[in-house]
Amino acid sequence: MAVRGAVALPLDLAWREEVRKASGQPVELCYQCAKCAAGCIVLEHADFTPHQVLRMVALGLRDRVLASRAIWLCSGCLTCTVRCPNGIDIARVMDTLKEMAAANGANGKNPARLFHSMFVDNIRGRGRVNEAVLLGRYELTTGRIWKELGQGLTLLRKGKMPVFTPGVRHRDEVRRIFARVRELGGH
């Protein structure tokens, strides 16, 4: 008999194993004590708490997790990681979920996802990040440039946003790292 209001969830237990393996974290040990949530600094801005994300991973709710705002809001402050009584590096799990979301095309418009990918592109190109170039590109792409113009000009005026910075001389060495990481199954 169908229960009123109940929803059939697409459980994907194979995916839980995938997260477990990719993160190297024993996600199944989470017993929902919510200590991670108690110390989570972005909790009020997120759609799910860290222990809810872990529960959804345990249930194999892949699409919901990968489409969540919570994984991108994790700032990697590691408070949950340090406090988890079961030794789960929760921030590492969040990173794994970000990698999976990016690979799978989920949540494509998330600003953090866009920023991280531009940041890494900046390193690939010059070996070092040029903050002026990175921020300019990001703000232009997202159309936020006008909102940030005042702050940007202040930083320029204070000499805190040099447009020309040297970058790495041996850029081939940095590009080789990217190429090898790709060969080894990474990005």
Add this chain to the structure above:
Amino acid sequence: MVRLAYYPGCSLEATGKEYDTSARAVCQALGIELVELEDWNCCGATSAHSVNNLLALALPARNLALAQKLGLDVVAPCSACYNRLRQAEHALRYDRETRAAIEEAAGFNFLGGVTVLSLLEALVKRIRPGTIADRVVHPLQGLRVACYYGCLLVRPPEVTRFDRPENPVHLDELVAALGAEPVAWRGKTDCCGASHAITSPEVATALVGRLLALAREGGADALVTACPLCQTSLEMRRPAGETMPTFYFTELMGLAFGLPGTRAWFAKHLVDVRPALRVLAQTGS
């Protein structure tokens, strides 16, 4: 004479410029020779580990290879760089499988002789607060500061092995050695949201506002930090009407040592630091 390889990191070429200049000046005053790593590259920061774990270890590993060539321990002033370099060092030392992948990706063999230090750690552990106190000519008498450690200096403790992760004290000891008064407050290791400063400014502003309120509750005139990302976020993403500045600990050292560069460093702040320092004029420091 202490000799260390110096890894400034990208922020210290831009938004954290005054951290770079004050760090170099203070080290020189204390007889620490900093040898900048030749042709260092970006550590990957928060972004690389959000994109790919191996990339986030292999990028900092290239810098460890440069330090290994010099035969020197490497010091990173920026907490985020420090954490990434240290994560790479930790994986190279204790995780055989990851070590093989890092060495292949970064194209070097880790020999185990290089240790990564934060600048704060180098000063507290290798120079010691007592020696630093001896160098003080203008004690920062009456200046009440909230020591802000943030996330990446102290977490995760098995990787950083520096201070206590929930209630660290080394920065408090250092500012006390300068004659300032470190206040007791609750925000020491709470995240400032710097990684959201660009992508979700409203989140960053909420977190910054909370920290500034906690510092005020503790009775502080200013915050003091060891991280350029925190410093920029705390001043740039402060809620409207907030006027509390955030100092780099090296700036306060320079001030207490009577170094000539302080005025130029303070001019780079996004918050006027003069009201917070007025107390020093009153106490004659």
